[in-house]
Amino acid sequence: MSGTQSYITLNYIDLVAASLLILLNAGLSLRLDLGVHRSFFVAAARMVVQLSIVGLVLKALFALVSPFWTGLAAAVMVGFAGYEVAQRQERKLSGWWSLGLGTGAMLMASGLVTVLALLTALRPEPWYDPRYAIPLLGMILGNCMTGIALGLNALTTGLVSRRAGVEARIMLGADRWQALSPITRQALRSALMPIINSMSATGIVSLPGMMTGQILGGVAPEEAVKYQILIMFLIAGGTGLGAIAAVLGGVYRLTDTRHRLRLDRLR
Amino acid sequence: MLQIINLRTPVLEPASFSVAAGECVVLRGASGAGKTLLLRAIADLDPSEGRVMLDGVERAAVPGPEWRRRIGYLPAEPGWWADRIGDHFPDWAEALPLVQRLGLVPEAGDWQVARASTGERLRLALARALVRGPKVLLLDEPTGALDKGSTAAVEAVIGEAVRGGLAVLWVTHDEGQAERMASRHLIIEGGRLVKA
Numbered sequence: 001m002s003g004t005q006s007y008i009t010l011n012y013i014d015l016v017a018a019s020l021l022i023l024l025n026a027g028l029s030l031r032l033d034l035g036v037h038r039s040f041f042v043a044a045a046r047m048v049v050q051l052s053i054v055g056l057v058l059k060a061l062f063a064l065v066s067p068f069w070t071g072l073a074a075a076v077m078v079g080f081a082g083y084e085v086a087q088r089q090e091r092k093l094s095g096w097w098s099l100g101l102g103t104g105a106m107l108m109a110s111g112l113v114t115v116l117a118l119l120t121a122l123r124p125e126p127w128y129d130p131r132y133a134i135p136l137l138g139m140i141l142g143n144c145m146t147g148i149a150l151g152l153n154a155l156t157t158g159l160v161s162r163r164a165g166v167e168a169r170i171m172l173g174a175d176r177w178q179a180l181s182p183i184t185r186q187a188l189r190s191a192l193m194p195i196i197n198s199m200s201a202t203g204i205v206s207l208p209g210m211m212t213g214q215i216l217g218g219v220a221p222e223e224a225v226k227y228q229i230l231i232m233f234l235i236a237g238g239t240g241l242g243a244i245a246a247v248l249g250g251v252y253r254l255t256d257t258r259h260r261l262r263l264d265r266l267r
Numbered sequence: 268m269l270q271i272i273n274l275r276t277p278v279l280e281p282a283s284f285s286v287a288a289g290e291c292v293v294l295r296g297a298s299g300a301g302k303t304l305l306l307r308a309i310a311d312l313d314p315s316e317g318r319v320m321l322d323g324v325e326r327a328a329v330p331g332p333e334w335r336r337r338i339g340y341l342p343a344e345p346g347w348w349a350d351r352i353g354d355h356f357p358d359w360a361e362a363l364p365l366v367q368r369l370g371l372v373p374e375a376g377d378w379q380v381a382r383a384s385t386g387e388r389l390r391l392a393l394a395r396a397l398v399r400g401p402k403v404l405l406l407d408e409p410t411g412a413l414d415k416g417s418t419a420a421v422e423a424v425i426g427e428a429v430r431g432g433l434a435v436l437w438v439t440h441d442e443g444q445a446e447r448m449a450s451r452h453l454i455i456e457g458g459r460l461v462k463a
Binding site: 260 | 310311312313314330331332333335336339340342344345346347348355392395396399
Protein backbone atom coordinates (compact mmCIF):
# COMPACT_ATOMS: atom_id res chain seq x y z
CA MET A 1 0.00 0.00 0.00
CA SER A 2 1.82 3.23 1.14
CA GLY A 3 5.48 2.41 1.66
CA THR A 4 5.29 2.30 5.45
CA GLN A 5 7.51 -0.41 6.88
CA SER A 6 5.68 -0.70 10.18
CA TYR A 7 5.04 -4.45 9.81
CA ILE A 8 7.34 -7.10 11.25
CA THR A 9 8.99 -9.22 8.56
CA LEU A 10 9.23 -12.94 9.23
CA ASN A 11 12.32 -15.03 8.56
CA TYR A 12 12.33 -18.77 7.96
CA ILE A 13 13.42 -19.59 11.51
CA ASP A 14 10.18 -18.00 12.76
CA LEU A 15 8.18 -20.34 10.53
CA VAL A 16 10.08 -23.40 11.71
CA ALA A 17 9.20 -22.47 15.29
CA ALA A 18 5.50 -22.26 14.38
CA SER A 19 5.66 -25.53 12.46
CA LEU A 20 6.52 -27.25 15.74
CA LEU A 21 2.82 -26.91 16.53
CA ILE A 22 2.07 -29.28 13.67
CA LEU A 23 4.63 -31.73 15.04
CA LEU A 24 3.08 -31.40 18.48
CA ASN A 25 -0.38 -32.23 17.14
CA ALA A 26 0.96 -35.12 15.10
CA GLY A 27 2.65 -36.45 18.24
CA LEU A 28 -0.64 -36.19 20.14
CA SER A 29 -2.42 -38.00 17.35
CA LEU A 30 0.10 -40.84 17.52
CA ARG A 31 0.00 -41.00 21.30
CA LEU A 32 -3.81 -40.96 21.50
CA ASP A 33 -4.18 -43.18 18.43
CA LEU A 34 -6.37 -40.64 16.61
CA GLY A 35 -5.08 -41.65 13.19
CA VAL A 36 -4.98 -38.11 11.80
CA HIS A 37 -1.23 -37.46 11.88
CA ARG A 38 -0.75 -38.54 8.28
CA SER A 39 -3.43 -36.30 6.78
CA PHE A 40 -2.30 -33.53 9.11
CA PHE A 41 1.23 -33.73 7.70
CA VAL A 42 0.09 -34.00 4.11
CA ALA A 43 -2.25 -31.03 4.46
CA ALA A 44 0.43 -28.93 6.14
CA ALA A 45 2.95 -29.83 3.43
CA ARG A 46 0.43 -29.00 0.69
CA MET A 47 -0.31 -25.68 2.34
CA VAL A 48 3.39 -24.74 2.42
CA VAL A 49 4.04 -25.78 -1.18
CA GLN A 50 0.85 -24.19 -2.58
CA LEU A 51 1.35 -20.90 -0.77
CA SER A 52 5.04 -20.75 -1.76
CA ILE A 53 4.13 -21.23 -5.40
CA VAL A 54 1.35 -18.64 -5.10
CA GLY A 55 3.87 -16.23 -3.60
CA LEU A 56 6.15 -16.66 -6.60
CA VAL A 57 3.28 -16.40 -9.10
CA LEU A 58 1.93 -13.24 -7.45
CA LYS A 59 5.41 -11.72 -7.38
CA ALA A 60 5.75 -12.31 -11.13
CA LEU A 61 2.20 -11.08 -11.85
CA PHE A 62 2.66 -7.91 -9.80
CA ALA A 63 5.91 -7.17 -11.62
CA LEU A 64 4.32 -7.69 -15.06
CA VAL A 65 1.00 -5.79 -14.60
CA SER A 66 -0.14 -7.40 -17.87
CA PRO A 67 -3.85 -7.67 -18.75
CA PHE A 68 -3.18 -11.01 -20.43
CA TRP A 69 -1.40 -12.71 -17.51
CA THR A 70 -3.78 -11.21 -14.94
CA GLY A 71 -6.74 -12.44 -16.99
CA LEU A 72 -5.19 -15.89 -17.33
CA ALA A 73 -4.61 -16.12 -13.58
CA ALA A 74 -8.22 -15.07 -12.97
CA ALA A 75 -9.46 -17.67 -15.46
CA VAL A 76 -7.44 -20.43 -13.75
CA MET A 77 -8.87 -19.40 -10.36
CA VAL A 78 -12.46 -19.46 -11.67
CA GLY A 79 -11.81 -22.83 -13.34
CA PHE A 80 -10.53 -24.40 -10.11
CA ALA A 81 -13.45 -22.98 -8.15
CA GLY A 82 -15.86 -24.43 -10.73
CA TYR A 83 -14.22 -27.82 -10.41
CA GLU A 84 -14.54 -27.61 -6.60
CA VAL A 85 -18.25 -26.79 -6.87
CA ALA A 86 -18.81 -29.82 -9.11
CA GLN A 87 -16.84 -32.06 -6.74
CA ARG A 88 -18.95 -31.05 -3.77
CA GLN A 89 -22.26 -32.18 -5.32
CA GLU A 90 -23.86 -35.35 -4.00
CA ARG A 91 -26.02 -35.52 -7.14
CA LYS A 92 -24.31 -34.12 -10.19
CA LEU A 93 -26.00 -32.70 -13.26
CA SER A 94 -25.30 -34.81 -16.33
CA GLY A 95 -22.81 -33.85 -19.01
CA TRP A 96 -21.18 -30.44 -19.20
CA TRP A 97 -23.82 -28.86 -16.97
CA SER A 98 -22.14 -30.25 -13.87
CA LEU A 99 -18.99 -28.20 -14.46
CA GLY A 100 -20.49 -25.50 -16.64
CA LEU A 101 -23.32 -24.24 -14.44
CA GLY A 102 -21.23 -23.53 -11.32
CA THR A 103 -18.32 -22.16 -13.31
CA GLY A 104 -20.55 -19.95 -15.45
CA ALA A 105 -22.44 -18.56 -12.45
CA MET A 106 -19.18 -17.86 -10.65
CA LEU A 107 -17.55 -16.24 -13.66
CA MET A 108 -20.56 -13.96 -14.09
CA ALA A 109 -20.99 -13.00 -10.42
CA SER A 110 -17.38 -12.71 -9.25
CA GLY A 111 -16.27 -11.08 -12.50
CA LEU A 112 -19.02 -8.50 -12.32
CA VAL A 113 -18.45 -7.67 -8.66
CA THR A 114 -14.65 -7.56 -8.95
CA VAL A 115 -14.71 -5.29 -11.98
CA LEU A 116 -17.31 -3.09 -10.31
CA ALA A 117 -15.12 -2.69 -7.22
CA LEU A 118 -12.03 -1.99 -9.32
CA LEU A 119 -13.78 0.66 -11.40
CA THR A 120 -15.70 2.42 -8.61
CA ALA A 121 -14.33 1.98 -5.08
CA LEU A 122 -10.63 1.15 -5.53
CA ARG A 123 -9.75 2.68 -8.92
CA PRO A 124 -6.15 1.43 -9.20
CA GLU A 125 -4.07 2.52 -12.18
CA PRO A 126 -4.39 0.57 -14.49
CA TRP A 127 -7.77 -0.78 -13.33
CA TYR A 128 -6.68 -4.41 -13.82
CA ASP A 129 -3.56 -3.98 -11.64
CA PRO A 130 -3.11 -7.58 -10.39
CA ARG A 131 -2.05 -6.34 -6.96
CA TYR A 132 -5.68 -5.36 -6.38
CA ALA A 133 -7.59 -7.48 -8.89
CA ILE A 134 -6.23 -10.90 -7.91
CA PRO A 135 -6.66 -10.76 -4.10
CA LEU A 136 -10.08 -9.18 -4.54
CA LEU A 137 -11.20 -11.86 -6.97
CA GLY A 138 -9.80 -14.54 -4.67
CA MET A 139 -11.83 -13.39 -1.68
CA ILE A 140 -15.05 -13.00 -3.64
CA LEU A 141 -14.54 -16.29 -5.46
CA GLY A 142 -13.87 -18.24 -2.26
CA ASN A 143 -17.21 -17.20 -0.76
CA CYS A 144 -19.09 -17.42 -4.02
CA MET A 145 -17.85 -20.98 -4.45
CA THR A 146 -19.16 -22.05 -1.04
CA GLY A 147 -22.53 -20.41 -1.67
CA ILE A 148 -23.00 -21.92 -5.11
CA ALA A 149 -21.89 -25.38 -4.00
CA LEU A 150 -24.33 -25.33 -1.07
CA GLY A 151 -27.17 -23.92 -3.17
CA LEU A 152 -26.85 -26.44 -5.99
CA ASN A 153 -26.48 -29.30 -3.57
CA ALA A 154 -29.61 -28.26 -1.66
CA LEU A 155 -31.50 -27.94 -4.96
CA THR A 156 -30.64 -31.36 -6.34
CA THR A 157 -30.92 -33.30 -3.08
CA GLY A 158 -34.15 -31.44 -2.25
CA LEU A 159 -35.67 -32.30 -5.61
CA VAL A 160 -34.73 -35.96 -5.31
CA SER A 161 -36.11 -36.32 -1.78
CA ARG A 162 -39.26 -34.22 -2.35
CA ARG A 163 -39.94 -35.35 -5.87
CA ALA A 164 -43.47 -36.64 -5.16
CA GLY A 165 -44.60 -33.29 -3.73
CA VAL A 166 -43.10 -31.32 -6.61
CA GLU A 167 -44.67 -33.60 -9.20
CA ALA A 168 -48.02 -33.42 -7.40
CA ARG A 169 -48.08 -29.68 -8.03
CA ILE A 170 -47.02 -30.17 -11.63
CA MET A 171 -49.83 -32.73 -12.09
CA LEU A 172 -52.34 -30.20 -10.81
CA GLY A 173 -51.26 -27.61 -13.35
CA ALA A 174 -48.53 -25.58 -11.64
CA ASP A 175 -45.72 -24.31 -13.86
CA ARG A 176 -42.16 -25.33 -13.12
CA TRP A 177 -41.24 -22.20 -11.15
CA GLN A 178 -44.30 -22.51 -8.89
CA ALA A 179 -43.88 -26.24 -8.42
CA LEU A 180 -40.22 -25.96 -7.48
CA SER A 181 -40.49 -22.74 -5.46
CA PRO A 182 -40.23 -24.26 -1.94
CA ILE A 183 -37.09 -26.10 -2.96
CA THR A 184 -35.67 -23.12 -4.83
CA ARG A 185 -36.17 -20.96 -1.75
CA GLN A 186 -34.58 -23.58 0.48
CA ALA A 187 -31.59 -23.85 -1.85
CA LEU A 188 -31.06 -20.08 -1.87
CA ARG A 189 -31.34 -19.95 1.91
CA SER A 190 -28.66 -22.65 2.23
CA ALA A 191 -26.46 -20.76 -0.22
CA LEU A 192 -26.71 -17.43 1.58
CA MET A 193 -26.68 -18.67 5.18
CA PRO A 194 -22.85 -18.70 5.56
CA ILE A 195 -22.43 -15.14 4.30
CA ILE A 196 -25.38 -13.90 6.39
CA ASN A 197 -23.89 -15.58 9.46
CA SER A 198 -20.47 -14.23 8.80
CA MET A 199 -21.77 -10.67 8.32
CA SER A 200 -23.75 -10.91 11.56
CA ALA A 201 -20.91 -12.38 13.59
CA THR A 202 -18.06 -10.35 12.18
CA GLY A 203 -16.41 -7.98 14.62
CA ILE A 204 -18.04 -9.69 17.59
CA VAL A 205 -17.30 -13.37 17.26
CA SER A 206 -14.61 -13.19 14.61
CA LEU A 207 -12.16 -10.68 13.20
CA PRO A 208 -12.03 -11.17 9.45
CA GLY A 209 -8.74 -12.47 8.09
CA MET A 210 -8.21 -9.67 5.64
CA MET A 211 -8.74 -6.97 8.24
CA THR A 212 -6.48 -8.73 10.71
CA GLY A 213 -3.90 -9.04 7.99
CA GLN A 214 -4.01 -5.34 7.22
CA ILE A 215 -3.72 -4.44 10.89
CA LEU A 216 -0.73 -6.78 11.27
CA GLY A 217 0.65 -5.10 8.17
CA GLY A 218 0.59 -1.73 9.91
CA VAL A 219 -2.63 -0.21 8.55
CA ALA A 220 -4.66 1.88 10.98
CA PRO A 221 -7.66 -0.10 12.31
CA GLU A 222 -10.28 2.37 11.05
CA GLU A 223 -8.81 2.17 7.55
CA ALA A 224 -8.72 -1.64 7.74
CA VAL A 225 -12.35 -1.62 8.86
CA LYS A 226 -13.41 0.46 5.86
CA TYR A 227 -11.68 -2.01 3.58
CA GLN A 228 -13.36 -4.90 5.35
CA ILE A 229 -16.82 -3.37 4.99
CA LEU A 230 -16.20 -2.89 1.28
CA ILE A 231 -15.05 -6.50 0.95
CA MET A 232 -18.06 -7.81 2.88
CA PHE A 233 -20.45 -5.95 0.58
CA LEU A 234 -18.64 -7.33 -2.43
CA ILE A 235 -18.61 -10.87 -1.08
CA ALA A 236 -22.29 -10.78 -0.09
CA GLY A 237 -23.29 -9.27 -3.42
CA GLY A 238 -21.21 -11.70 -5.43
CA THR A 239 -22.38 -14.75 -3.47
CA GLY A 240 -26.01 -13.69 -3.81
CA LEU A 241 -25.79 -13.08 -7.55
CA GLY A 242 -23.82 -16.27 -8.15
CA ALA A 243 -26.14 -18.43 -6.05
CA ILE A 244 -29.27 -17.03 -7.70
CA ALA A 245 -27.83 -17.61 -11.16
CA ALA A 246 -26.68 -21.14 -10.32
CA VAL A 247 -29.88 -22.24 -8.55
CA LEU A 248 -32.22 -20.78 -11.17
CA GLY A 249 -29.99 -22.30 -13.85
CA GLY A 250 -30.33 -25.63 -12.03
CA VAL A 251 -34.13 -25.30 -11.92
CA TYR A 252 -34.10 -24.52 -15.64
CA ARG A 253 -31.96 -27.56 -16.41
CA LEU A 254 -33.91 -29.98 -14.18
CA THR A 255 -37.22 -29.07 -15.82
CA ASP A 256 -38.13 -28.58 -19.47
CA THR A 257 -40.23 -26.27 -21.61
CA ARG A 258 -43.26 -28.57 -21.10
CA HIS A 259 -42.82 -27.85 -17.37
CA ARG A 260 -41.92 -31.45 -16.57
CA LEU A 261 -39.53 -32.42 -13.78
CA ARG A 262 -36.45 -33.93 -15.44
CA LEU A 263 -34.48 -35.74 -12.77
CA ASP A 264 -33.18 -37.99 -15.56
CA ARG A 265 -30.78 -35.10 -16.16
CA LEU A 266 -29.00 -35.94 -12.91
CA ARG A 267 -26.21 -38.46 -12.97
CA MET B 268 -62.68 -36.51 -26.51
CA LEU B 269 -59.19 -37.83 -25.63
CA GLN B 270 -57.51 -39.21 -28.70
CA ILE B 271 -54.13 -40.91 -28.68
CA ILE B 272 -52.23 -41.78 -31.85
CA ASN B 273 -48.93 -43.67 -31.80
CA LEU B 274 -47.99 -42.47 -28.34
CA ARG B 275 -44.60 -43.97 -27.51
CA THR B 276 -41.64 -43.69 -25.13
CA PRO B 277 -38.38 -45.67 -24.96
CA VAL B 278 -40.34 -48.27 -22.92
CA LEU B 279 -43.84 -48.09 -24.39
CA GLU B 280 -44.56 -49.37 -27.86
CA PRO B 281 -46.75 -47.09 -30.02
CA ALA B 282 -50.25 -46.99 -28.52
CA SER B 283 -53.39 -45.66 -30.19
CA PHE B 284 -56.83 -45.44 -28.60
CA SER B 285 -59.40 -42.91 -27.53
CA VAL B 286 -61.64 -42.23 -24.55
CA ALA B 287 -64.94 -40.47 -25.20
CA ALA B 288 -66.64 -37.98 -22.89
CA GLY B 289 -68.69 -39.87 -20.30
CA GLU B 290 -66.74 -43.06 -20.86
CA CYS B 291 -64.77 -45.04 -18.29
CA VAL B 292 -62.06 -47.16 -19.87
CA VAL B 293 -60.34 -49.63 -17.56
CA LEU B 294 -56.68 -50.39 -18.21
CA ARG B 295 -55.29 -53.64 -16.86
CA GLY B 296 -51.98 -55.47 -17.02
CA ALA B 297 -49.36 -57.17 -14.87
CA SER B 298 -47.13 -55.10 -12.58
CA GLY B 299 -44.34 -53.56 -14.66
CA ALA B 300 -46.32 -53.82 -17.90
CA GLY B 301 -46.22 -50.03 -18.33
CA LYS B 302 -49.63 -48.90 -17.02
CA THR B 303 -48.23 -46.06 -14.94
CA LEU B 304 -45.83 -45.05 -17.70
CA LEU B 305 -48.73 -44.82 -20.14
CA LEU B 306 -50.72 -42.58 -17.78
CA ARG B 307 -47.67 -40.40 -17.14
CA ALA B 308 -47.05 -40.06 -20.87
CA ILE B 309 -50.65 -38.97 -21.49
CA ALA B 310 -50.43 -36.40 -18.66
CA ASP B 311 -47.17 -35.20 -20.22
CA LEU B 312 -45.14 -35.89 -17.09
CA ASP B 313 -42.45 -37.77 -19.02
CA PRO B 314 -41.20 -37.02 -22.52
CA SER B 315 -43.07 -39.02 -25.16
CA GLU B 316 -43.59 -38.99 -28.92
CA GLY B 317 -46.72 -39.31 -30.97
CA ARG B 318 -49.94 -37.32 -30.94
CA VAL B 319 -52.33 -36.73 -28.07
CA MET B 320 -55.43 -34.63 -28.66
CA LEU B 321 -58.15 -33.35 -26.39
CA ASP B 322 -61.35 -32.20 -28.14
CA GLY B 323 -59.36 -32.02 -31.36
CA VAL B 324 -56.63 -29.78 -29.91
CA GLU B 325 -53.07 -31.11 -30.18
CA ARG B 326 -51.18 -31.39 -26.90
CA ALA B 327 -48.18 -29.67 -28.48
CA ALA B 328 -50.33 -26.58 -29.03
CA VAL B 329 -51.18 -26.29 -25.32
CA PRO B 330 -48.63 -25.28 -22.64
CA GLY B 331 -47.75 -28.15 -20.24
CA PRO B 332 -49.45 -26.69 -17.12
CA GLU B 333 -52.65 -25.90 -19.05
CA TRP B 334 -52.67 -29.43 -20.50
CA ARG B 335 -52.38 -30.94 -17.02
CA ARG B 336 -55.22 -28.78 -15.72
CA ARG B 337 -57.42 -30.42 -18.36
CA ILE B 338 -56.02 -33.95 -17.89
CA GLY B 339 -56.08 -34.80 -14.19
CA TYR B 340 -53.82 -37.61 -13.00
CA LEU B 341 -54.06 -39.42 -9.68
CA PRO B 342 -50.91 -41.48 -9.06
CA ALA B 343 -50.93 -44.61 -6.92
CA GLU B 344 -48.86 -42.76 -4.30
CA PRO B 345 -49.88 -39.11 -4.42
CA GLY B 346 -47.37 -36.48 -3.28
CA TRP B 347 -47.94 -33.59 -0.87
CA TRP B 348 -46.04 -30.31 -0.86
CA ALA B 349 -47.46 -28.43 2.14
CA ASP B 350 -47.73 -29.47 5.80
CA ARG B 351 -51.51 -29.01 6.10
CA ILE B 352 -54.01 -31.02 4.06
CA GLY B 353 -56.22 -27.98 3.39
CA ASP B 354 -53.34 -26.06 1.78
CA HIS B 355 -53.42 -28.51 -1.12
CA PHE B 356 -56.87 -27.34 -2.17
CA PRO B 357 -57.71 -24.09 -3.95
CA ASP B 358 -60.60 -23.66 -1.49
CA TRP B 359 -61.20 -26.22 1.25
CA ALA B 360 -64.76 -25.03 1.98
CA GLU B 361 -65.70 -25.50 -1.65
CA ALA B 362 -64.24 -29.03 -1.62
CA LEU B 363 -66.13 -30.01 1.55
CA PRO B 364 -69.21 -31.67 0.02
CA LEU B 365 -67.00 -33.86 -2.18
CA VAL B 366 -64.60 -34.63 0.68
CA GLN B 367 -67.51 -35.71 2.88
CA ARG B 368 -69.00 -37.88 0.17
CA LEU B 369 -65.66 -39.66 0.07
CA GLY B 370 -66.10 -40.51 3.75
CA LEU B 371 -63.75 -37.92 5.24
CA VAL B 372 -64.46 -35.49 8.07
CA PRO B 373 -64.46 -31.70 7.49
CA GLU B 374 -61.67 -31.27 10.08
CA ALA B 375 -59.31 -33.15 7.77
CA GLY B 376 -58.49 -29.79 6.20
CA ASP B 377 -56.59 -28.80 9.32
CA TRP B 378 -54.73 -32.08 9.65
CA GLN B 379 -51.03 -32.43 9.10
CA VAL B 380 -50.44 -34.60 6.03
CA ALA B 381 -48.60 -37.15 8.18
CA ARG B 382 -51.75 -37.69 10.27
CA ALA B 383 -53.83 -38.97 7.34
CA SER B 384 -53.67 -42.70 6.62
CA THR B 385 -52.70 -44.05 3.20
CA GLY B 386 -56.36 -44.62 2.32
CA GLU B 387 -57.39 -41.15 3.51
CA ARG B 388 -54.59 -39.58 1.48
CA LEU B 389 -55.70 -41.42 -1.66
CA ARG B 390 -59.25 -40.08 -1.29
CA LEU B 391 -58.01 -36.58 -0.46
CA ALA B 392 -55.79 -36.63 -3.54
CA LEU B 393 -58.79 -37.71 -5.64
CA ALA B 394 -60.80 -34.80 -4.25
CA ARG B 395 -57.87 -32.46 -4.88
CA ALA B 396 -57.79 -33.51 -8.54
CA LEU B 397 -61.60 -33.44 -9.02
CA VAL B 398 -62.20 -29.97 -7.56
CA ARG B 399 -59.96 -28.51 -10.24
CA GLY B 400 -62.49 -29.64 -12.84
CA PRO B 401 -60.49 -31.72 -15.34
CA LYS B 402 -62.06 -33.00 -18.55
CA VAL B 403 -60.17 -36.27 -18.38
CA LEU B 404 -59.08 -38.13 -15.26
CA LEU B 405 -56.31 -40.73 -15.24
CA LEU B 406 -56.57 -42.98 -12.18
CA ASP B 407 -53.76 -45.27 -11.06
CA GLU B 408 -55.28 -47.79 -8.64
CA PRO B 409 -57.25 -45.18 -6.69
CA THR B 410 -58.78 -47.79 -4.39
CA GLY B 411 -55.69 -50.00 -3.97
CA ALA B 412 -55.40 -49.22 -0.26
CA LEU B 413 -59.10 -48.75 0.56
CA ASP B 414 -61.62 -50.84 2.47
CA LYS B 415 -64.94 -51.88 0.90
CA GLY B 416 -66.93 -48.89 2.13
CA SER B 417 -64.41 -46.31 0.94
CA THR B 418 -64.01 -48.12 -2.38
CA ALA B 419 -67.77 -47.92 -2.91
CA ALA B 420 -67.71 -44.19 -2.10
CA VAL B 421 -64.90 -43.59 -4.61
CA GLU B 422 -66.69 -45.62 -7.28
CA ALA B 423 -69.91 -43.70 -6.67
CA VAL B 424 -68.20 -40.29 -6.92
CA ILE B 425 -66.31 -41.19 -10.08
CA GLY B 426 -69.34 -42.90 -11.61
CA GLU B 427 -71.36 -39.75 -11.12
CA ALA B 428 -68.61 -37.60 -12.66
CA VAL B 429 -68.49 -39.94 -15.66
CA ARG B 430 -72.25 -39.62 -16.14
CA GLY B 431 -71.65 -35.85 -16.03
CA GLY B 432 -69.29 -36.14 -19.01
CA LEU B 433 -65.88 -36.83 -17.46
CA ALA B 434 -63.66 -39.16 -19.48
CA VAL B 435 -61.82 -41.64 -17.23
CA LEU B 436 -58.91 -43.98 -17.84
CA TRP B 437 -58.77 -46.26 -14.81
CA VAL B 438 -55.96 -48.63 -13.87
CA THR B 439 -57.10 -51.40 -11.56
CA HIS B 440 -56.13 -54.94 -10.58
CA ASP B 441 -59.58 -55.58 -9.13
CA GLU B 442 -61.64 -57.61 -11.61
CA GLY B 443 -64.91 -56.92 -9.82
CA GLN B 444 -64.23 -53.20 -9.97
CA ALA B 445 -63.31 -53.44 -13.65
CA GLU B 446 -66.68 -55.14 -14.32
CA ARG B 447 -68.59 -52.55 -12.31
CA MET B 448 -66.95 -49.44 -13.76
CA ALA B 449 -65.72 -50.17 -17.26
CA SER B 450 -67.52 -49.20 -20.43
CA ARG B 451 -64.49 -50.66 -22.23
CA HIS B 452 -61.32 -52.58 -21.36
CA LEU B 453 -57.72 -52.13 -22.46
CA ILE B 454 -54.92 -54.53 -21.62
CA ILE B 455 -51.22 -53.74 -21.64
CA GLU B 456 -48.53 -56.42 -21.82
CA GLY B 457 -44.80 -55.72 -21.77
CA GLY B 458 -45.22 -52.09 -22.84
CA ARG B 459 -47.60 -53.04 -25.68
CA LEU B 460 -51.25 -52.13 -25.69
CA VAL B 461 -53.55 -55.04 -26.51
CA LYS B 462 -57.22 -54.24 -27.01
CA ALA B 463 -59.54 -56.54 -25.09
